Amino acid sequence: MSDSHGHEGRNGQESQHAGRRGHPHGHGHGHGHGEGWADFDWEALLPLLVGEAELFSGAYGEAAAWIGGQRPDAEVRRILDIGSGPGVVTCLLAQAFPQAEVVAVDGNRALLGHALARAERLGLADRVRTIEAELPADFGKLGEADLIWAGNSLHHLGDQRAALAGFAGLLRPGGTVALAEGGLPTRRLPRDIGMGQPGLEARIDVLVDERFARMRAELPDAKEETEDWAALLTSAGLTSPATRTFLVDFPAPLDPAVREQVVSAFTRHLETVGEGLSPEDRAVLGRLLDPADEAGLALRPDVFLLAARTVHTARRAN
Incomplete structure (x- = not known):
């Protein structure tokens, strides 16, 4: 539920994640991995970050309700949103846990x-705070x-196992x-969009995964881990x-706001992994991003948005 900074992650979401120096920005983004985050213009990406986080807010709200329902008798007084970015999910958490x-x-x-x-606009300023922090x-x-x-912020910390141990150490009993x-x-x-070779998005995914792997390898204290999140959580005690897993499903035809986010996502793909695509695929991307092309994202009737976001939880013993 964080909604930090924009980079297309392995699950395809424009996310906000931790920078190379360890400051996580999480929710809603496509990973622009490989750049130094200290030099990234987050202000320029703000509309993309906020727009995508808001787009996924239904799934985030379902996740918050699921987390709260795991222990409905537990008192949640203080929540940390790690890699909060512009605070879309921070505020959603404040709404979901009105005493926190x-x-x-x-x-x-x-x-x-x-x-x-x-938070001020939503009437939540009395319960939302901020901490500027470089983790770990x-x-x-x-x-x-x-x-x-x-x-979507943990994977921006080189030693994820150590970071989880750090989180566990901050939990109150039952947290x-x-x-x-x-x-x-x-x-x-x-899959087949009527131009170029079918499977364009799958080919983009391969390049995004490769970029993600390079990002992970370049992090300080980077350690490879099998991504068995339940096992990693239990290893932290x-x-x-x-x-x-929570579904995000906007079928065709899309309303203008969702369509705009789709265009933004493909624009980021062209900027971040476009050089790795074949000339044919780059030409297809160019047509997709042409607002006057009837086969482009702005006008074609078959554009949709379908995503699945997985949440893993574990608790500290009472």
Whole structure:
């Protein structure tokens, strides 16, 4: 439920994730992996980050309800949103847990400012706080929590096992860690779109995965891990692991706001992995992004958005 910074992740979501120096920005993004995040213009990406996080807010809301329902008798007084980005999910968590203080944690001060402004607009300013932090160095700044949400941010920390141990150490008795990691690649077009070779999105996925692997390898203290999230959570001393996947389904024909996000996602693909595509695929992408082309994303009637986001939870014993 974080909604940090924009980069197309392995599950296809434009996410907000931790930078190469360890400041996670999580929800809603396509990973622009490979660039130094310190040099990234997050302000320019803000509309994309907010738009995609809002697009996925239904799934995030279902996830929040599921987490709350795991222990309906538990009191949730303080929540950490790790890699909060501009605060879309931070505010959603504040709405889902009306007794809780929700703390947006991010390494980007400007994005934290947007999180506070959003909370003010939604009447949540009395319960939303921010902490500017570079993880893992700044774990000591965060304080205790009853719920720690890390939405597409953990994989931006080199040593994920150590980071989970750090999260576990911040939990109050009975508290929960919730990770949004994995799912399925987002699909926006039919396999055969009537131009070029069928399977364009699958070929883009291969390049995105390769870019993701390079990003992981370049992180400080990077360690390879089998992505068995339940096992990693229990290795941190947590119990009762659970997993659930939430569907995001916008069938064709799309309304203009969703269509705009689809165009933004393919624009990011062209910018981040376009050089790895064949000349034919790049030409097809060019047509898809041409607002005047009847076969383009702006006008074709068969554009949709279908995604699956997986959330993994585990608890500290009472």
